[in-house]
Amino acid sequence: MATHEIAATHHGPAAAHAAHVPAEHSAHAALAHHFDNLEQQREAGSLGMWIFLAQEVMFFGRLFLAYVIYRTRFPEAFAAASNHLNWKLGAFNTAVLICSSLTMALAVWAAQVGRTRRTQVFFMALTGLLGATFLGVKAVEYYDKYRDHLIPVRGWFHWEQPLSANVSEQNIQMFYWIYFAMTGLHALHMIIGIAILLPIMYRAWKGAYSPEYHAPVELFGLYWHFVDIVWIFLFPLLYLLGAHYAGGHAAAGH
Amino acid sequence: MSTAVGAPATPIDAPRGVRFPHVNYLNANYGIKSWLLTLDHKRIALLYLASVTFFFFLGGVYAIAIRLELMTPAGDLVESQTYNKLFTHHGVLMVFFFLIPSIPAILGNFLIPLMIGAKDLAFPRLNLLSWYIYMAGGIITLWALLSGGVDTGWTFYTPFSTTFSNGYVVAAGLGIFVNGFSSILTGLNFIVTIHTMRAPGMTWFRLPLFIWAHYATSIIFILGTPVIAITILLVALERLARIGIFDPALGGDPVLFQHLFWFYSHPAVYIMLLPSMGIVSEVIATFSRKNIFGYTFVAFSSIAIAVFGFLVWGHHMFTSSQSIYAGMVFSFISYAVAIPSAVKVFNWTATLYKGSISYDTPMLYALAFIGLFLIGGMTGLFLAALGLDVHVHDTYFVVAHFHYIMVGGALMGYLGGMHYWWPKITGRMYPEGWARFAALVIFVGFNLTFFPQFLLGYMGMPRRYHAYPVDAPVWQVLHVMSTSGASIMGVGMLIPMVYFIWSMRYGKFATANPWPATGLEWRTASPPPTENFGTTPVVTWEAYEFRPMEETEVIGPGDTPAQPIDGMQPTDGKNP
Ligand code: HEM
Ligand SMILES: [Cu+2]
Numbered sequence: 157m158a159t160h161e162i163a164a165t166h167h168g169p170a171a172a173h174a175a176h177v178p179a180e181h182s183a184h185a186a187l188a189h190h191f192d193n194l195e196q197q198r199e200a201g202s203l204g205m206w207i208f209l210a211q212e213v214m215f216f217g218r219l220f221l222a223y224v225i226y227r228t229r230f231p232e233a234f235a236a237a238s239n240h241l242n243w244k245l246g247a248f249n250t251a252v253l254i255c256s257s258l259t260m261a262l263a264v265w266a267a268q269v270g271r272t273r274r275t276q277v278f279f280m281a282l283t284g285l286l287g288a289t290f291l292g293v294k295a296v297e298y299y300d301k302y303r304d305h306l307i308p309v310r311g312w313f314h315w316e317q318p319l320s321a322n323v324s325e326q327n328i329q330m331f332y333w334i335y336f337a338m339t340g341l342h343a344l345h346m347i348i349g350i351a352i353l354l355p356i357m358y359r360a361w362k363g364a365y366s367p368e369y370h371a372p373v374e375l376f377g378l379y380w381h382f383v384d385i386v387w388i389f390l391f392p393l394l395y396l397l398g399a400h401y402a403g404g405h406a407a408a409g410h
Numbered sequence: 411m412s413t414a415v416g417a418p419a420t421p422i423d424a425p426r427g428v429r430f431p432h433v434n435y436l437n438a439n440y441g442i443k444s445w446l447l448t449l450d451h452k453r454i455a456l457l458y459l460a461s462v463t464f465f466f467f468l469g470g471v472y473a474i475a476i477r478l479e480l481m482t483p484a485g486d487l488v489e490s491q492t493y494n495k496l497f498t499h500h501g502v503l504m505v506f507f508f509l510i511p512s513i514p515a516i517l518g519n520f521l522i523p524l525m526i527g528a529k530d531l532a533f534p535r536l537n538l539l540s541w542y543i544y545m546a547g548g549i550i551t552l553w554a555l556l557s558g559g560v561d562t563g564w565t566f567y568t569p570f571s572t573t574f575s576n577g578y579v580v581a582a583g584l585g586i587f588v589n590g591f592s593s594i595l596t597g598l599n600f601i602v603t604i605h606t607m608r609a610p611g612m613t614w615f616r617l618p619l620f621i622w623a624h625y626a627t628s629i630i631f632i633l634g635t636p637v638i639a640i641t642i643l644l645v646a647l648e649r650l651a652r653i654g655i656f657d658p659a660l661g662g663d664p665v666l667f668q669h670l671f672w673f674y675s676h677p678a679v680y681i682m683l684l685p686s687m688g689i690v691s692e693v694i695a696t697f698s699r700k701n702i703f704g705y706t707f708v709a710f711s712s713i714a715i716a717v718f719g720f721l722v723w724g725h726h727m728f729t730s731s732q733s734i735y736a737g738m739v740f741s742f743i744s745y746a747v748a749i750p751s752a753v754k755v756f757n758w759t760a761t762l763y764k765g766s767i768s769y770d771t772p773m774l775y776a777l778a779f780i781g782l783f784l785i786g787g788m789t790g791l792f793l794a795a796l797g798l799d800v801h802v803h804d805t806y807f808v809v810a811h812f813h814y815i816m817v818g819g820a821l822m823g824y825l826g827g828m829h830y831w832w833p834k835i836t837g838r839m840y841p842e843g844w845a846r847f848a849a850l851v852i853f854v855g856f857n858l859t860f861f862p863q864f865l866l867g868y869m870g871m872p873r874r875y876h877a878y879p880v881d882a883p884v885w886q887v888l889h890v891m892s893t894s895g896a897s898i899m900g901v902g903m904l905i906p907m908v909y910f911i912w913s914m915r916y917g918k919f920a921t922a923n924p925w926p927a928t929g930l931e932w933r934t935a936s937p938p939p940t941e942n943f944g945t946t947p948v949v950t951w952e953a954y955e956f957r958p959m960e961e962t963e964v965i966g967p968g969d970t971p972a973q974p975i976d977g978m979q980p981t982d983g984k985n986p
Contacts (some may be wrong), residue, residue: 191607204599214634226661309651400471
């Protein structure tokens, strides 16, 4: 799907110029002055979003790299630390995000086929609500870590469970900062996402989106799906990695 | 935009009060707001020009201070601690706030829409935002430098930067982090613009090579800059919270930082160089009046450089405990990446062959670029040889190498480009005689500064030291040569500064196409109107379709009339 989208823009501009008579669309209020027609504007927007997402991949990618390096270096510590995360809350949140992706896709569809503004806003609101739910659960989890002294800051971090031979407290702290860095960055993206969704919702309510013009909804959808996909990777890497860890003895307690 | 009525004094005025004969982007409206809130890519380019120039001269001041200290063997001018700050500030300002944004954000911004026949970049608001982000990053960094400074070197190596340095590492890092987003936005804007905004008939292989170079640069902006951003963020976190990622005491790995840093910073050296190569392609074609030899090879070599540039970062780490097998691979790929660079040099040379060459100032800089880049690039190969690098690593040989590339290459290209497009940007000619003189001064000063450093480094003078042994008199001789060269170059840099400003008021009016060249940017008035072209141009000719000079004078440079296609009358190039 990604490659298809981008490939479509490759031979786009010249063809777009030739094929569309500018006058056909030029009256549309959403057309910026420096574009010839809405088609060109939409292409530019969607290519821009894909490139932005490529940039995001590199941004998150370094943290994944750090994860891979330190996980291979300290496999047991990572398993022990991961075992302490609450995989049930993680799984719940995964389900919430997948649902929100669905509602977002429905919102895009509603704008594309010209459903009423009510329908559009309904799906968008549902998306936002699910996003907020995710963040709420995340906050609960963070609070638990705070209570257990698992915030990986010097002088703060304290691991209470017994340590086995190959596991040092420092290596467990390493897992926790990776956990906080990755999920924190992800949560930041969710917050920004909801902040962007609100004005889009407002404009949808004003009836701005039609089958002819709905680029903002579509582009936001791309962003939202991307943020979801990041979580789909984070969940198994962080939560499930140590789900069966029995190296300590208290594993069953969780 | 706002205060168009009752226009006050023209900022750019013809001699004795004569105004530009046509409405253009400079005189379309006036007032500070019309500049600070402008969405016109041409005005944003000028905003960048002003701020980048400021950082360039500030970085230059630090360079002069470094060179003064090194005139004598004893560390007598400044303490070693201060010296550490001098070269760090010099490097940070020059790399992140001058070289990286210079050509893309100024000339790229100004020219890309003009060259492809568009009204603006695809996202004008992001473009303006990128300038504000750049300014924010610059101000934060300046604050860090002035309120205490940083002594880590521009490379911020851990564990020094994370654990031991007393400098304002976090603040400086924050400035660079913020600044990175301006690069990302610029790159994004360029790629989208080049893909979607080309005028009808402007196919990929009719694009000027300047565009290809910027396309490749933008790829690096997009894929590289986020990496340095997150890396610097990690250094800051490590300093503030001791999270342990680069701290061996906590199980972290300081060399991981070097990997992450050079993964960006080697490609970043091509960010500095590729746009310059784009300029050289334009200038060489115009002033030898020939199509670039092997256009497609030169175009794809830019892309090849961008791609392979991501695979060679390990050549900065041969002596850093990196595995010897990794070292061999990195060494080999470093040799491979020299091939596309060599393709360019050979093709430019072949373009010169039997061309009708004229030695206007832009051409002088382009020729200087070829020669100096050759030396810089070849010594890069020396450094990429495992055995030799162990000897010269972290010596002045390395310093000389990258200055031949960054100053001899990137900066020369930048100056050549500024002269070449100055008539288009301001509508005025610069004084040719002075400009050639300045080019000569800069060229001589440059070589006198940096050639001795190759010798110094080969003899073992380490970089980043503020003192050296007295009992090696030849070292001092070479250092004094270097310092005098730097002074000559410094003066040489001031000359263009003066005559560029002078020409904005007193220069001759430029015609639409003073050289004459073939690109679309020359087929609209000088300076261009706000919307660039009266009507969207339709391109029916190949890039660089030059005709012999005599023919050009009679019938114009290409298949189209010499008049700007929007029908706007250019002036005749003389003072009224
Ligand atoms: C094309 C533009 C180039 C630029 C702007 C550039 C810039 C630089 C810079 C800034 C450094 C030193 C960084 C530091 O240690 O602080 C450096 C070092 C190095 N460069 Fe280049 N370089 C370029 C091309 C090349 C090429 C083509 C090669 C080889 C194929 C090369 C090989 C090296 C090596 C091996 C070093 C490390 C030397 C050492 O630290 O021992 N460079 N270059
Ligand atoms: Cu390198």
